[in-house]
Amino acid sequence: MMRWLALLVAMLPAVASAQTVFPDAPREDRLPNGMRVISLRTDSPGIVAYYTLVGVGARDEVEPGHSGYAHLFEHMMFRGTERHPQADYEAAIQGFGADNNAYTTQDFTLYTVTAPSSVLAQVVELEADRFQNLSYTEEAYRTETGAVRGEYDTSAARPSTRMWETLSEIAFSRHTYGHTTLGYLRDIDRMPEEVAYSRRFFQRFYTPDNTTLIVAGDVDHDQLLALAREHYGRWRGRRARSRIQAEPEPTEGVRRHIDWPAPASPRMYAAWRTPAFVSGRTDAARAAALRDTAALRVVHGLLFSESAPLYQRLVVEDRSVIELGSWAGAHSIDPHLFVATAVLAEGAEFDATLGALQGAIDALAEGEVDAERVEAVKSHVRYALLTDMQTPSDVADMAARYIAVGGSLDALDGYLAALAAVTPADVSRVAGELLTESRRFVVTLARGSAE
Structure with missing residues (x-):
């Protein structure tokens, strides 16, 4: 338990101890490369949720002209690798009877797979491969930037999107919360010509020390940890520091x-x-x-x-x-x-x-x-x-x-x-x-x- 949490509990005499909501105590280990491995066992026979948390979101998009890249990589990460091209990856997921998806926020990106526990070893191998060895051509990159532009156009037709964009801009003049997860339209329009930047973005943020593997359900922690060591243990890289400007305290509405x-x-x-x-x-x-x-x-x-x-x-x-x-x-x-x-x-x-x-x-x-x-x-x-x-x-x-x-x-x-x-x-x-x-x-x- 972190010291600040212990202090908080001590400050609150009405609370005897921290109140966990999980039926079994979570187990956590960290690989030598910095990647965290967490298991949360639940009463869900035969099912596991295999979630990969990457600590990158819109707040990390600090370079002018390059908003929206955290969300773009939510798309790019399904493009496959040399070992498991996109079609093979999707065929394997479907063959397991699994569901997969992803979403991006201002603070993080989360990749999700829900699958039978009997195929956990195969899921670990697939996911470890794509996070370490993502491979895409310039043509594939341009295709995904077009998909992002289409997503923006669909979203922009809703009043809520325009209102959220405007609210973000007036509330944050310095902090990167001033742009939405989708990014500015002008930056999205520039994306097709920024394939080299996209590869640098991936190298900067898709690193083991910036990744947490969370597996819930019918999971044995020791088995999971052994699989993680086998398939993620050779992953290298250190997360780049995002120089995010602090937002001044507001003085007028x-x-x-x-x-x-x-x-x-x-x-x-x-x-x-x-x-x-x-x-x-x-x-x-x-x-x-x-x-x-x-x-x-x-x-x-x-x-x-x-x-x-x-x-x-x-x-x-x-x-x-x-x-x-x-x-x-x-x-x-x-x-x-x-x-x-x-x-x-x-x-x-x-x-x-x-x-x-x-x-x-x-x-x-x-x-x-x-x-x-x-x-x-x-x-x-x-x-x-x-x-x-x-x-x-x-x-x-x-x-x-x-x-x-x-x-x-x-x-x-x-x-x-x-x-x-x-x-x-x-x-x-x-x-x-x-x-x-x-x-x-x-x-x-x-x-x-x-x-």
């Missing part, structure tokens, strides 16, 4: 409106700058940051669940808002955003809706916090986390996300310990310190002439 050229209900994103999932140079600072993260999660539940007074007033009683929600599980490595979303009824006013949101937050800051509802939200969050882990894939995905933003599975234990100890005073404090108008960024969208 920013608001932007988008005229949308097609029919669309009026909608709004309101966001407040909040700390990273866990951060700080000292153990005490890291424990305090995690306490803030947990308290903010409770704020999400207090304001935006369907039973919340704010939701009942705007959606059920006034009917001025059609949909009201928030991005409650959006944890991040660096300071990011607490995001609330609203789709307005025709004729409803943005200012009135924004005023209602800020007013509800300000009421929390002033101490209007129902202690019973705080406890109910805490219980619901923990229950929801448990029910989100019904399959080996669920377990592996949950583990990957907390390892990615918190550094290890201890981060999940620490988060649950902090959540259990959140008090009404904590809720008031984070609302008053972090969710203020001076830290707020707002994007609105409504039908209008094209910009």
Whole structure:
């Protein structure tokens, strides 16, 4: 257990120990090349989820003109190797009766395979080969950049994409969270001519010390470790350092409106700058940051669940808002955003809706916090986390996300310990310190002439 987690638990007398959510204790080893191997045994006879976490996302795209490459490699990694060309790889996966996929976030990329446990050895060999020996021609590279451009075009047709792009840009002037995972369109259009850069990107970030193998389900850790040593042990490389600029603390809010050229209900994103999932140079600072993260999660539940007074007033009683929600599980490595979303009824006013949101937050800051509802939200969050882990894939995905933003599975234990100890005073404090108008960024969208 990390020292900061031990300190956190010591700070919270109501919590006797870290509260793990896994039925069996996770097992972890590290290969000499730095790659981590983690197993999470679950009661799932005959099934394993084989997840490969790579610590690279949009936040690592620091060079001007080169956004979107973490997402591009989500595509490129399925292009095969000399030993297992693309068609052979896919045929093998299908022959196992397995499913495979991948996704990219601002902080990490995750590759997923769910397969019968009886073919674990073959899966290890296939996956180890493609992560060490990815091979693609310039023609194949150009094909994938075209696919990325098509994905961008499809996404850009949705109001939510344009709003998220705009919100990111106004909220982050220096940090790479200022661009989305897909990247800027101008950079995507340049990708076909950047095959040499793409190979350097792969070498910089697809390294053993930047990779964590997470296997959940019907898995024997000793067997997994032996297979990992055999097939990944000769992998070499060290992750390049990403020189990410720190974002200054906001001093005044920013608001932007988008005229949308097609029919669309009026909608709004309101966001407040909040700390990273866990951060700080000292153990005490890291424990305090995690306490803030947990308290903010409770704020999400207090304001935006369907039973919340704010939701009942705007959606059920006034009917001025059609949909009201928030991005409650959006944890991040660096300071990011607490995001609330609203789709307005025709004729409803943005200012009135924004005023209602800020007013509800300000009421929390002033101490209007129902202690019973705080406890109910805490219980619901923990229950929801448990029910989100019904399959080996669920377990592996949950583990990957907390390892990615918190550094290890201890981060999940620490988060649950902090959540259990959140008090009404904590809720008031984070609302008053972090969710203020001076830290707020707002994007609105409504039908209008094209910009």
